[in-house]
Amino acid sequence: MSNKHLNLGIFGFGCVGQGLHKVLQNTKGIRASIQKICIKHPHKDRPISQSYFTTNPEDILLNKDIDIVVELTDDAEAAYQIVTTALRQGKAVVTANKKLVAEHLEELYELQQTYNTPLLYEGACCASIPIIRNLEEYYDNDLLSSVEGIFNGSTNYILSQMRQEGKSFVQALSEAQEKGFAETDPTLDIGAYDPKYKLCITLLHAFGIFTKPEEIFNYGITQLNEQDISYAQQQGKTIKLLVHTKKEAAKITGLVLPTFVDAQHPLANVENEFNGILVESAFTDHQFFLGKGAGSTPTGSAVLSDISALTYNYSYEYKKLHQNTEAYYSQDQLLEVYVRYQTPLDIDLNDFQCILQRFESAEYNYLVGEINLKQLYKPAWRKNPNISIVLNKVLVNANQTTIQTQVLEEALAV
Numbered sequence: 001m002s003n004k005h006l007n008l009g010i011f012g013f014g015c016v017g018q019g020l021h022k023v024l025q026n027t028k029g030i031r032a033s034i035q036k037i038c039i040k041h042p043h044k045d046r047p048i049s050q051s052y053f054t055t056n057p058e059d060i061l062l063n064k065d066i067d068i069v070v071e072l073t074d075d076a077e078a079a080y081q082i083v084t085t086a087l088r089q090g091k092a093v094v095t096a097n098k099k100l101v102a103e104h105l106e107e108l109y110e111l112q113q114t115y116n117t118p119l120l121y122e123g124a125c126c127a128s129i130p131i132i133r134n135l136e137e138y139y140d141n142d143l144l145s146s147v148e149g150i151f152n153g154s155t156n157y158i159l160s161q162m163r164q165e166g167k168s169f170v171q172a173l174s175e176a177q178e179k180g181f182a183e184t185d186p187t188l189d190i191g192a193y194d195p196k197y198k199l200c201i202t203l204l205h206a207f208g209i210f211t212k213p214e215e216i217f218n219y220g221i222t223q224l225n226e227q228d229i230s231y232a233q234q235q236g237k238t239i240k241l242l243v244h245t246k247k248e249a250a251k252i253t254g255l256v257l258p259t260f261v262d263a264q265h266p267l268a269n270v271e272n273e274f275n276g277i278l279v280e281s282a283f284t285d286h287q288f289f290l291g292k293g294a295g296s297t298p299t300g301s302a303v304l305s306d307i308s309a310l311t312y313n314y315s316y317e318y319k320k321l322h323q324n325t326e327a328y329y330s331q332d333q334l335l336e337v338y339v340r341y342q343t344p345l346d347i348d349l350n351d352f353q354c355i356l357q358r359f360e361s362a363e364y365n366y367l368v369g370e371i372n373l374k375q376l377y378k379p380a381w382r383k384n385p386n387i388s389i390v391l392n393k394v395l396v397n398a399n400q401t402t403i404q405t406q407v408l409e410e411a412l413a414v
């Protein structure tokens, strides 16, 4: 494709599509321009000439003049059809749709190999932070041991606004929607599905494993209340919705949970729609990435960066996939968690390895204990509206931890 001016066919002209248009207009030197934009609703008022728009996908997918299909819809099902058809047509594709990529990652990888056509998706993971290309290229020869961070701008915005400005959850969510940070269905944000999709993508580029979103534990921020926030403050901590993934030998674990973060921790000061990613590897120790994780032009910039990469024939090589043939995903991970509950009937203490702290009063009940992640997959934990779970820390050596029966018995007797 190099040395050629590239014609873009875009699907979707919402928040990210308009961001891309703006960024493209202000970027001199990029050898690409928009040819057609396929949209669902032809009668909406739009800021650019109607001549760009079509409602017929074939005007892009079967158009020989279009070199790159840019998929920016909010509909993962439609996106699947668009992206797979385009790859089969031999057209390079850029997408920012994390749900689509996460749910079909293995198939999308295979299609790229079969049709020798690239698919890039930097905009799907933490918007303006170039984490995929860094994991793919920079950490190629390093021994990555963990990737941890804030992978969702909307929930980080909500938590910042609740804590710093005293806003209600509902008000902060509504602002995140107005500012174009939240998904069309904000359950994907507040239920921690969106960061889980980003984690699936990260697991492939960091550790070379394919995972299905349903294999990964996610717990959102809807259960948090003022008691949890003030408990965090009393401990000198703040609550952030964090993605955690780590590698111990061939075993890879990953989860998304609201987490207590020390005030001195680099992620504690990542506020509003910013995302932050802490990468740990054997020879570099920690490295920290910070940038806007949601919004029109930050995501548009990431999409443009992929388009630009295609002008010099870049494609993901999926190097870790070929290097880490032994690596496997595991749900076996010991965690230290705080659980607030309405009545003792809401929690099964037998699920804990040990209880470290327990407090009960007329208005507020909580405990802190060690529990295996596997237990939290049970609906009694995951879907219980009467409890709130916040992670204290991911513990090491799950297999070697002995059950501290005595402490557990004492807690049962409270």
Ligand code: HSE
Pocket (backbone or CB within 6 Å): 124, 126, 127, 151, 152, 153, 154, 155, 181, 182, 183, 189, 194, 293, 294, 295
């Ligand atoms: N809804 C997403 C977020 C958009 O809030 O992070 C960027 O992926």
